[in-house]
Amino acid sequence: MSWKTQNKRRPGAYINVVGKGKDNTGADIGRTLLPISSQLDWGAKGIIKLNSDSNFKALLGHDINGPELQTLHEVLKGANTVLLLNNNDGKPATATEPSLPWKFTAMYPGTKGNDLHVTVQKQDSKVTVSTLFGTKMVDQQVIDVTKPDNLIDNDFVKFEKTTELAPSAPGSDGNGSNGSDGSDSKTKSLKASNTPVVMASKLESLGNDVTVDLTGGTTVPVQIADLLNDALETEDYDVATTAGFPIDSPLHKQLVDEIKHLRDDNDVKVRGVVPATTDKINYEGISTVANGVVLGDGTELDATVAAGYFAGVSSSADASKSLTYVEYPDAISAYPKFSNDKTIDALEKGQIVFTTKRNETVVIEQDINSLTKVTADKPVFFSKNRVVRTMDTVVTRIKHTFEDMFLGKITNNAAGRDLFKANIVSYLQGLSDAGVINGFNEEDITVEEGNERDAIVVNLAITPLDSMEKLYMTMVVQ
Known part of the structure; x- marks a missing residue:
């Protein structure tokens, strides 16, 4: 945070950034x-x-x-x-199908979930479960008919296992030839005729291909x-x-x-x-x-x-x-x-x-910002984004260094302050060598004891460099 007087209550780094110049009107990034x-x-x-x-x-x-x-x-x-x-919110689309052992729920809320369809196709002891978003297949899994738990959520649909078993009459071939649809009405019909009810796996009993359409998805932004x-x-x-x-x-x-x-x-x-x-x-x-x-x-x-x-x-x-x-x-x-x-x-x-x-x-055309009214504290070069990025980088680096390595860890005595100064000097000399700032030396920074025992005061001067943008040339032809 910026500071005017040394009166801060919370531990932290308090840094002012001001320019030194005349009034003139003329890290992990990305x-x-x-x-x-x-x-x-x-x-x-x-x-x-x-x-x-x-x-x-x-x-x-x-x-x-x-x-x-x-x-x-x-x-x-x-x-x-x-x-x-x-800002998307609302209800996710859902679906259930009595002949299948899962409840289907869209991964996210919103009306786009109503474009989801799940197709289940059985072949011998395997079922192929395909998820379509609109007309495009976005996921496909093959599982054993005896292992419905092996179906895992994909990026679009969550699969929640419901009941695995479906009623089947004695003598059924287990392939749904007796019309096994897993419905309660079938179970009641079998019981009413005093026919013993045999429970079979829903996937084992599946006959025809099944397509489930998810519905009910709403958007409440x-x-x-x-x-x-x-x-x-x-x-x-x-x-x-x-x-x-x-x-x-x-x-x-x-x-x-x-x-x-x-x-x-x-x-x-x-x-x-x-x-x-x-x-x-x-x-x-x-x-x-x-x-x-x-x-x-x-x-x-x-x-x-x-x-x-x-x-x-x-x-x-x-x-x-x-x-x-x-x-x-x-x-x-x-x-x-x-x-x-x-x-x-x-x-x-x-x-x-x-x-x-x-x-x-x-x-x-030019990498500038919206600063147009310049002052002694904000000279004209503050309007150049490369300069601002340099200042921001230095402030952020020193702030993080203090909070990560010194705050609460290093004693506030001459040796501790010298250690902090040495850390900053090393960093800024690296920026100078890299052509980010101009001609930094150790005399450009002081680290002193503050008014309170737990405070330090840093005074620092840097000269950010900018890129070439204007060419003024005179050619004399003889």
């Missing part, structure tokens, strides 16, 4: 938090962890190339992991806004985005406010990406996206969806990387294309702009 913007009618409520190799059909009920997952598809072009916030703040405060991510939601959605402001709260009040250095709205955000932890792209297949993605790509690639970028002029995968044109004047205007507003290059590639 995790993106994304609330779902379309109703999926399937999947677990809350956070679903996804990557490019995930089984999207099983987890979300839709193919990754479908329109329902369009924004997720763009986020995954840049992110290593997406924490998808799903949870308000995504009710889930968002909790996810923002409790999940481990680098960048959060409300990409995919309409430009006038109140979720954008909700995300911005919560990111500011986490960064300024809790010292959690996460960042946010939203489509550019009429609101002036002016904050180094938030990037806004001004336009979209056209993909190679002609699909037009507006800024609300294309913001997902920028969020994903931002989460994967480390402190040594700028996203300026990074290509947007599979994009052939900006949408809409901005003129030179409009591009400059958007940049001056602190907006991310996608620009079409001559070879039909699309690039991120």
Whole structure:
């Protein structure tokens, strides 16, 4: 958390980040938090962890190339992991069949569960159980007719064993030729005729193929806004985005406010990406996206969806990387294309702009954030995302080092403080060697005793480096 006076009650690391400059107007990464913007009618409520190799059909009920997952598809072009916030809730579809020894229940709530069908086919001493989601077979198992317990849950359906036995009249061939359907009416009929009742395995008695349709699945969506703040405060991510939601959605402001709260009040250095709205955000932890792209297949993605790509690639970028002029995968044109004047205007507003290059590639014009009003504490270079990533990386690393290795473990004396200083110096010299910060030396940090016996005070100066972005050249021809 940030601090103004040494009056904190809770143990922890309290770190201020301020710039030193004149007023000027001129680690494990790659995790993106994304609330779902379309109703999926399937999947677990809350956070679903996804990557490019995930089984999207099983987890979300839709193919990754479908329109329902369009924004997720763009986020995954840049992110290593997406924490998808799903608001699906309701009742799962279910089914029972008297001739079968199982109750069938959809793995998740939602109306998509009503598209599930289970087919049971018997051949000799084996039965084949096939699960279909719509018209596509998604699971198939072969079990012995005497071992219904061997049927295991799959990604779509849970199988609960009910009763294994079915009534069969004496002399039955055990293959259902006497019409064995396992019903109570048959049992009563046999008893009424004083015919001895013989109980046989339902699967052994099965005659014809059986198809069971799951029904009764309902969707009762949870308000995504009710889930968002909790996810923002409790999940481990680098960048959060409300990409995919309409430009006038109140979720954008909700995300911005919560990111500011986490960064300024809790010292959690996460960042946010939203489509550019009429609101002036002016904050180094938030990037806004001004336009979209056209993909190679002609699909037009507006800024609300294309913001997902920028969020994903931002989460994967480390402190040594700028996203300026990074290509947007599979994009052939900006949408809409901005003129030179409009591009400059958007940049001056602190907006991310996608620009079409001559070879039909699309690039991120400049890796900036929404900070436009600079001060002595927040100089102009705070508007550059590479610089912000550097500052966030240093703060997070020092915070974790203190909490994991020193808090409650190391004595607060000169030797203990020197040990903490040496740890930080070693880390920062590594960043200097890697070209992340410039020319760090041991004199740039002090670790002193605080006002209380359990407090230390660290004063640290670093100079984050940025990437080359402008070439000014004069060529004299004689």
